[in-house]
Amino acid sequence: MFFQFWRKNGVIPMEQNNKNTPSRRFITFKRISIAGLAVLFILFFRYVLVPGFRVDFFPGQLFSDQSDGRIRLEYWEQWTGFEGAAMQKVVDQFNASQNRIRVVKQTISDVNQRFLVAVSGNTPPDISSIYYVSIPSYAEKGALLNLDTLAKEYNIKEEDYLPVFRRMCTYKGHLYALPTTASTLALHYNKKLFREAGLDPEKPPRTLLELDRMAEKLTQYDEHGRIKVMGFSPSEPGWWPQIWGSWFGGDIWDYRETLTVNSEAYIKAMDWAQGYAKKYGVDHLQTFQSGFGNFSSPQNPFLSGLVAMELQGVWMHNFIEKYKPDLEYGVAPFPSAIPGLENVSMVETDILVIPSNAPHPKEAFEFLAFTQRQEILEQLCLDHRKFTPLTRVSPEFWAKHPNKYIRIFYALARSPHAAIYPLLPIFNVINDELGSTYTQIWLLKKNPREALNDLQANLEGEWKKEKAMIEQREKKAR
């Protein structure tokens, strides 16, 4: 039709069509190109415009949910590499264990972001791993499925999990997620540097005072007075500047209503951290730190012996094994700041959630329940080289685990002083603001008390606004 119109109006020269090509062949260049365009158009819609698109080449799966008579579930996972392979193994085991459901795992980068877009666009995955601190924010906005009844139905019992993980997966008394692979933070120290500094490599520091003193002994300078090896720095790796308060008995909030970032405990913690910047010279430390290589490389400052002691997670073992297998290092609970407040650490875990508008919630939970079996979780955590969130652990798990310090990490998760990030819907704001307040303190721009008071005022404003919004929403819902 279009071309007829063009022809009539003289866009395509008449004589060319009339005089030279009188024959009406079925396959013409024009028709081929129209067909080609149509196919491109369809592919564009299928793969580009439809959120949650997938590129695989099994036509059966492409266009139908139940190509093999099974219900197909889409599972979004952020891990790649050996961690991704470990999860794929679990998926394969699940698919082999029954013939009603087929879980298909998709590797999704920046999964929190995509999850948000997909759920609000009503094309959610059936199962997804998200960052656990997003639970309050997403649950508050109605994006997560409440798992209370399904958990009861599938006999998932609270008491099977370490208390800290129950806390992490629950928001306002409701279960929204199930934990998979867990981690904690502990002190990693370089035994060779200990020996060189005349310290006993089997006696890591037990109190912050000891840590400070040992750090002093371990620090080395070059002929210009610049730092060559750093004993310890609260800003290396500096990923969790906001948690030092936990060591001094503080918390970001009181677990009910009030934010408490300017509590005496937090001020003391920041005073202690700032003490390092003052003692070693913030310019010296900054220049020294700016020379560090990439974390995931042999130039990692702990691996290359530039930093003697560091707060790091259970995953550090994997990087040591990969880049510096001959590194002589030890692991111990991070020293305590206050007598009686021992075995403080921060706990994190991967989780699985089901979006509130997922098409097959019950089937999705069946997969979740499968991952929570002790033997499956143990296998997964072994492959991830982390530890399980369960209270019961088989002796084989410990025996087979490649990280010889794994029991220390697990014990820290069991500790009554295990800390987690605040489960508040405004966590991201809190985290960013605490981080930038920390740098201001570290760079000696502000004194801790003043900085934390400003922060408290600022965050209280944010929190008040958020609470007003939640109330408004709840009122409307009623």
Place this chain on the structure above:
Amino acid sequence: MTRGERQNLIKGLRFTFPWILGLLLFVLYPVLASLYYSLTNFNVFLKPVFIGLENYKNLFEDTLFWTTTSNTLFYAIIALPLSMVCALGIAILLNQPVKMRSVFRTIFFLPSLVPLVALAILWLWIFNGQYGILNFALRKILLPLGLDAPNWIGDPRFTKPALILMGLWGVGGSVVIYLAALQDVPAHLYEAAEIDGAGALVKFRHVTLPLISPVIYFNFVMGIIGTLQIFAVPYVMFQRGPANSTYFYSMYIYDNAFKYLKMGYASALAWIMFLLIFLLTLVATRISRSRIYYGGEQ
């Protein structure tokens, strides 16, 4: 409108309608939607709640709004004139009749072809306080004077200058535009000026500058828009930077929208940015109106 004209119009519209449709659907609608969202509380998951001008009111009490605005303006005020002067200078040099001119032109244009993210990572190494090549060179000069080279990445006083310095790496694009304009200046005008006894500087001031003024103006307006929206490089290199020193306006919009899920607030921020750019462009146009020479005008 005669019949022929009307037919022409209809024909024209038929040809342009895919584009017009795209503009309405993918530009005009989102722009208007963002105006509406800026008056609401909107977190993507739930329906937006109308709150009037609340978001705009909150802006003025928000310290980060002021920090990011002043960071962005600081960057723009220094980076824009600097890069314009450098680009023009390079273009003039590349316009001289020297041997292997096209080779030089290629060399100066090459860096602007490097993807921004790759560029950012590369410069992180150049700026590295300890092992960076820049400080290696600077130390040779500064250490004998008893000074140490700056910590470009870690010191809040030096992060913005570092970005400005880096920005000069990408002037190749505007150099090409200047070069085209310079080549368009008729040779007979230079000849006439020479006969009148003009030296190189006078010729530049009274012949070259007026004739390339439309291009300078174009680069200036594009520069305003570009520098005020700086995002990718600082986002990759520094994030917020030490003490928020490289926290720019577009990054703040991004964080509010996608990290804190405050779409309404982010839309309000975006509209303020739009107004700012609009005003600056308007001012630039007003000021330069009498100073720009268009050869086509009578």
